[in-house]
Amino acid sequence: MTTELVAEAIKKAGIAWINVPGGPALGLWVMPLDGSLIVVCGPGEQAAPGLAEAERASVRLRGDNGALIVIVEASVERLTPGSEAWDEIAPQLAGKRLNASGTAEQLVERWAQAGCAVLRLTPADEPPIAAPDLPTGSAAAPPRETPARIKVRRPFRLHRVRKRKP
Template sequence: MTMTQALIEEATKKSGLIWVQGPSGPSRALWHVWHEGAAYLVGGPGEQPVDGLGLDDGATATVTVRSKDKGGRIVSWTASVGELAPRGEEWTAAVAELKGKRLNAPDAERLEERWATTCRVLRLAPTGASGDLPDGSLAATPLPTPATTRHPMPAALPRLLRRGRKKR
């Protein structure tokens, strides 16, 4: 194993998120697992959005890995994208790993079935590291989302909270 391969593997294993840029669309932060020499991720309804990135079987993607401690870029690498056939041997092994990392699944007991029928499990196999990391921040405008924030805190809430402490 070369130093570049070792850096890609160790950095990707330790990072909870990777930034994936497909042939089309914006770069997205995606959770993943490192398993048998590649990053595996799941996307689709109820999971992380991978549509619109062009992550089709045989496509090439650029993966940027951040530091778990500081959040800065450690390495960027190119990947060959492969979509796993549902319920195949490789799919089953990857899903076993992914299930352990999936937090707050609304249907944990039916997770494998849902992933097999409505989601895509992708394998991002490293094909090499890109050269130098960019000097700029690469900051981008956030993607549009239907998510909303809560309403402002009611003006009387701090006063009510202080009153509750005095009674004790």
Template sequence: MESSAAGGDLLDAALIEEAAKKSALVWVRGPQGPARALWHVWFDGAVCLVGGGAGEQPLDGLGLVHGGSATVTVRSKDKGARLVVWPARVVEPAPGGEDWRRAAGELQGKRLNAPDAEQLLQRWAAHCRLLRLEPAGPAAQRPGAMPDGSGAVPPLPSPAVTRGPVPSGLPARRRSGPRRTAR
């Protein structure tokens, strides 16, 4: 008979796999910087993603290195809310190796609007990083074990802000309340 801890691990593994298969994006937090939304595929027991080169999703600033760790957050497909958060071990297969080719083949099928679809794998091998984020323990957050706070962080500073003075050409705001009629 299985212990409850082992049963919990099996449930966590099933939840992680099912959530990652259904979600188009995962949020990955490395040892550095804030979490970043990245497209991926679930393949062979891990989240596989590619990026870091021209025309691909950015991986810089996350500190993801072979043998390192990361935290992966997956949202619920139907509600869009955080569903599961789990620790991951980062594995970077050698470009052109058997593991790399198999994962790259899966990713190639999900890559949308590639400008060079025929040369995509060659470009990835030369200029990008392919990473596998393998589950490295039980889920830190899951249904029934979520933190009380929202987990939201303030936006990063950016010159593309929308707060500022109201342009003088706009009409003044009307007061709320009943309309006054002229007599």
């Protein structure tokens, strides 16, 4: 059973913070469709470790002001290539995918061949967490280790830069 707040937040969602039990919350691009969120992840797409194998996930949605307005538990359903749901939903998702190379049909074919997961997240029957029960503290996590954070030496300068005197 979806509350009006959850339904409205899902309709306006373009990004959602999704986490599977035991994993970090990841900001993922989503497409709202009939009261559910559709997500694509896998090779060549956004990384969402563990989401394709999960049965449930926690979804955090933001409001018009950009702040968290609702946290809802959702069931995760993986759409299989060639199924009726895949044939209906995957082309719509491919059409909304920005900066994709090729046509929507080529993108759907690539998803099927590469083993990408197209997932439907449907809100569970549990009551959502909304104001005033939302967490008040920061949900910020420390940065994860990545090669992009390794300090490198300063760039080489061919000529000495002199400061101008006033």
